[in-house]
Amino acid sequence: MTERETTYEAPQGEGRDRQPAGQASPAERSVGDSVFHRHERAVDEVPDQPAVIAPGEKYQLSSAGRRWRIGEIFKLLRKYEVWNDITPVRLRCLLEELGPIFVKMGQILANRSEILPQRFCDELRKLRTDVDPVPYTIVRDCLHAEYRRPLSEVFSWIDEEPLGSASLAQVHRARLVTGEDVAVKVQRPGAQQVMAQDIDIMRSIVRLASHFVQTDQFVDLHDVVEELWESFREETNFIMEARNLDDFYEFHLGTKGISCPRPYMKLCTEHVVVMDYVDGVSISDPDALIDAGYSLKQLGSRIVEDYSTQVLDDGFFHADPHAGNIIVKDGVVYFIDLGMVGRMSNHDRLIVKDIIYSVAEGDVPKLKDSLLRFAVSRGDSGALDHAAFLSDLDYIVADFAGLDLKDLDIGEFLTSLVNLARKNDVELPSVVTMFxxxxxxxxxxxxxxxxxxxxxxxxxxxxxxxxSTYKRLEDGARELSVESLRAARGTLEAAEHIGLATRMLTRGQLKVNTQIMGSEEVLRHVGGIVDRMSMSIVIAGLFIGSSVVYYAKIEPVIFGIPVIGFLGYASALILALGLGREIWRNGHARK
Known part of the structure; x- marks a missing residue:
């Protein structure tokens, strides 16, 4: 009996070895072949244990692969003429052609208007992740390598035509030997290696550029690259995605009308996810939803209500809820592709609620306090200019608090808030930017x-x-009592400090240290003026003193010129030239 007959049934009219449209890239073929060969050797050597890969070999990085990838990147840069006034559309196309990590970086930069102009951000939001599928034979080999047993023991049938193909993985419909219809998400071979290589190259470029260009943008780009690395580690480990699906499914067991595909955890590996097959209508096809009898407004309200529950109640939310990741079947909204999720603690959820209410009420001090409670650090020195921070927050509240609810752009508000915090060296946790x-x-x-x-x-x-109203009143009374107790303690401490200061004042032991906030630049400028004036006085003194020595003919004298006078003139000339050069440089820098 042939392998075709013993493993699983091929679809009617399709040969087992037929290759569908779409070819693997050279990088995928070369890296993918090495991955599969390594897996096959491991299977032959240790049939009952999974192959163990040393940490240093995990992504198969090499200097030769690095040089090849850099050469490929430069070819694409020349193709799109990035040095010749690149347009937003050309930048988007370039990132799509460079690969998944660059697409992901573009998606992150799309929300960073402090780095890129707004027109670039708007265009980068159109980045697509669909690509040509890899041949089915490669998918089959990948499944063999992952399960290390005949596929007939797992699947009774696998469709050779993919349901969808993205830059990181592609999905095939299949049927388990137990009869369930499933979707099998298989990671593209070599995708991990190419993505890891790209991040390594990005790190080197940003690190090198930061030595020559000291700007906030390069600091931000460093953060973007590190965010890419964390995202890469999560998205390329399909075990984590399977656990996310399982958690999301459990959270929504009691929720009517919202769910996600149920994963089969025993069949999920680092590179394969097996989940229920959901044949629904995508949110991106509103006409089909209307034809099926759905109300777009009701569906949208249900999605937003559940997303509010995910963020504010469960603390576990889908971090990439775009149209392609939401489908509707039999009146149930399904969230799919949970490779990126956010998790918020109860502490974080309370702060998010405080932020929303602070803006709604125009309470700037409360908004500042909420952000500082969220902060993981406050700049290198830990110092924060509270006056400047409050002033910046005043502008945000003025822009958003006065708007009607229908006009309030909460996405723009949150992005502006994150950018403002970063400007003031208040670093917020990654879950905030993800939210x-x-x-x-x-x-x-x-x-x-x-x-x-x-x-x-x-x-x-x-x-x-x-x-409930009673619960809110109870919480309000509790909060009021806590704040009253805190205020009372503060009053007692203030009275104690005033008494101590009074005793020190009567004994002549009180000293006052005053600091004028925001005056450092002015003081530096005044200090520079004083330094120049002092140097001018020294130069004038040298010139006058040398003239007195010259006319007094104080010995020793060479060629009729007193040596001391000559040295004084020379010193005055050198100092005057240096002072003039410094004044010119400072004036040129200001221009």
Whole structure:
């Protein structure tokens, strides 16, 4: 009996070895072949144990592969003429052609308007991740390498035509030997290696550039690269995605109308995810949803309400809720592709609620306190200019607090808030930027496909309805009592400090140290002026003193010129030239 007959059935009219359209890239073929050969050797040597890869060999990085990849990148840079006034469209196409890591970097930069102009950010939000599929034979070999047993023991049938193909993985429909219809997500061979190589190259470029260009943008780019690395580690480990699916499914067991595909954990590996097959209608096809009898407004409201629950109640949310990741079947909204999720502690969720209410109430000090509670660091020195921070927050509240709910762009608000915190050296945890990016993505989905859904109104209502009136009053009374106790303690401490200061004052032991905030630049400028004036006095003194020595003919004398006078003139000339050069350089720098 042939392998074709014993493993699984091929679809009618399709040969087992037929190769569908789309070829693997040279990088995928070369790296992928080495991966498969290594797996095959491991299978032959240790049939009952998974292959063990040393940490240093995990991504198969080499100097030769690095040089090859750098050469490929430079070819694409020349193709798109990046040095010749690159346009937003050309930048987007370049990133798509460079590969998954560059696409991911573009998606992150799309929300970083402090680094790129807004027109570039708008265009980068259109980045697509769909690519030509790899041949089915490679997918089959990958499954063999992962399961290390005949596929007939796992699947009774696998469709050779992929349901979808992205830059990191592609999905095939299949049927388990137990009869369940499933979707099998298989990681592209070599994708991990290429992505790791690209991040390594990016790190080197940013690290090298930071030595020559000391700007906030390069500091931010360093953070972008590190965010890419963390995202890469999560998205390329499909075990984590399977666990995310399992957690999301458990969280929504009691929720009507919201779910996700159920994973089969025993069949999931680092490079393969097996989950229920859901044949639904994508949110990106509103006409099909309307034809199927769905109300776009009701679907949108349900999605936003559940997303509010994910963020504010569960603390576990889908971090990339774009249209391609949400489908509808039999009245149930399914979130798919949970490779990127955010997790918030109860502490973080309370702060998010405080931030939303602070802006709604125009309470700038409360907004500042909430952000500082969120902060993981406050600059290198730990110092923070609270006056400047409050002033910047005043502008944000002025821009957003006065808007009607229907006009409030919560995605833009959160992005502005993150950018402002970064400007003031207040570093917020990555979950905040992930939440902001998720809200921007969800808001873009609603504005394009469900424009009549008011997201901020639903979120505000969700928070307001979260507790009963009695519970809110109880919490308010508890908070008031805590604040009153804190104020009373502060008053007692202040009285004690005043008494101590009074005793020190009567004994002549009180000293006052005054610091004028924001005056450092002025003081440096005044110090420079004083230094130049002092040097001018020294030069004038040398010139006058040398003239006195010259006319007094103080010995020793050479060629009729007193040596001391000559040295004084020479010193005055050198100092005057140096002072003039310094004044010219400072004036030129200001221009």
């Amino acid at each position: 902001a990016r998720g809200m921007v993505t969800l808001e873009g989905l609603l504005s394009e496909y469900m424009p009549h859904v008011n997201m901020i109104q639903i979120i505000r209502s969700h928070i307001a309805n979260e507790k």
